[in-house]
Amino acid sequence: MKFRVAREDLADAVAWVAKSLPARPPVPVLGGILLEVEGNTLTVAGFDYEVSTRAQVSVDAESAGRVLVSGRLLAEIARALPARPVDISVDGSRVTILGGSARFTLPTMPVEDYPSLPEMPSASGTVDAAMLAEAVNQTAVAAGRDDTLPMLTGVRIEIEGDKLTLAATDRFRLAVREVSWTPDVPDMSTAVLVPARTLADAAKTLGGSEPVTIALGDGLLGLQSGGRRTTVRLLDVEFVKYRSLLPTTHTTTVDVSVAVLAEAIKRVALVTDRGHHLRLQVAEGSLTLTAGGDDEGRAEENLPVSADGSELLIAFNPSYLVDGLAVLRSDYVRLAFTTPARPALLLPVDAEGNLNESAYRYLVMPARLPG
Incomplete structure (x- = not known):
């Protein structure tokens, strides 16, 4: 040669x-x-x-x-x-x-x-490369990293006609994103579970000007774009029934700049220690972030926000909030709450408070407040 x-x-x-x-x-x-x-x-x-x-x-x-x-x-x-x-x-x-x-x-x-490489399955349809990469990035952030729980280490891809729904969860947060695609069979309906880390690497590196061909079959997911293609062995485990976790009504909402909130969380979280969480207090026109206590130091920051609904005090793991804000792809976020013991949603919105059409939802479980 x-x-x-x-x-x-x-x-x-x-x-x-x-x-x-x-x-x-x-x-x-x-x-x-x-x-x-x-x-x-x-x-x-x-x-x-x-x-x-x-x-x-x-x-x-x-x-x-x-x-x-x-x-x-x-x-x-x-x-x-x-x-x-x-x-x-x-x-x-x-x-x-x-x-x-x-x-x-x-x-x-x-x-x-050297083992023989697997053949690509038959093509199932095509999707915009940048849109796929963004959707995978937004959902894989919530996937688990504990290989002893394989059902939580994957991204579930659901196909219903011309819509792809991607979802991932580690039990403490859940990310869901919907995208449009062009199926080869108009009424196609199926669902697969793909290892999150592998899917994220593949989607990111396949991103380019050419569409990505998605191929399913024989326990494999195939992705192909330009002169590159990859196959991934699917996870043969049952994914959690996540749709019932997504709240449909809210008692309190807060609209705030993503950048402003993310920076405030990072600052206040500097005094959080093991076992401590970030507390969010919602009042009329304000969101107050507090963390720490008398023994290890205390931090507080008050942000002017657009708030609607009941006053609320709720606590979270700050890193979960930062992870979700980092992948919103929006200048503003809506925090949607029900009660301090129920999950909250992070939703992308524009400056006028209109929900972003990306159909992205990031759900975070709250931490238990003392007392």
Whole structure:
């Protein structure tokens, strides 16, 4: 195998594939990146039995072939090469990489031990890449990170006709986002659970000018855009029945600038310690944030807001609020409350108080107030 490739194309493709490689592969070959040349196309691929990634770039090929090399090392080399065309050749059990005046020689890994990459399922429809990336980012923030509870580590994707609904929860907060898409079958109806971290990485890196093709089948989710595609093994567990958690009525609402509220929360939360939470006091025209106590220090900040409904005192984990505000994609937020013991909603609104059309809802469970 021998070919020449643009350094930027090689570095981008290798970096994208390397991101999905396991940090501690159970067998060495799963930490490798597969380089395969056919015609004038180089396929850069990785697979760990759960996630597969493939990127294709155009090359000037002298001879075809396939080789497996250390993925992390190849990514570091490709990133460090000078901005000159890169020549790669294979001689026996060694790979030579030439870029400008730099020369690297790497040992190959046994390509015959590398597992076959899964085929992409049949296409189910297409969605705007930027919209998908935003929706996944907004929901994955609420997914759990405890692998002993796999049903909480995923993003549920529900398909009903031309609407996709994404949802994730870790039991303490819940994020839901709806987006439009173009299904191949108009009356399609299904739901799958996808590992949140993998989906977030894939959606973010596939974001571009071309639509993303979503493919479902054989226990896999496939995403493809341009010359890149990835498959993810679905989680075979039942997701929580989350819709009943979303309140439909509110007794108190507060509209406030996202930036102003987020900065105030971060300041006041500086005195929160383990076991302590941020308290929000809603009164007419004001929102007062307090935290801490006499022993560890106390902080308070009063914000002028547009408040409607009953006065309220409620407490939250401040990091949950900050996480939700960070992904709202709106200048203003509506805090919608019912009682101090019931979940609250963060909803994106515009400066006039109109709900944003993004159909995003971020629900936060309150903390128990002392006494």
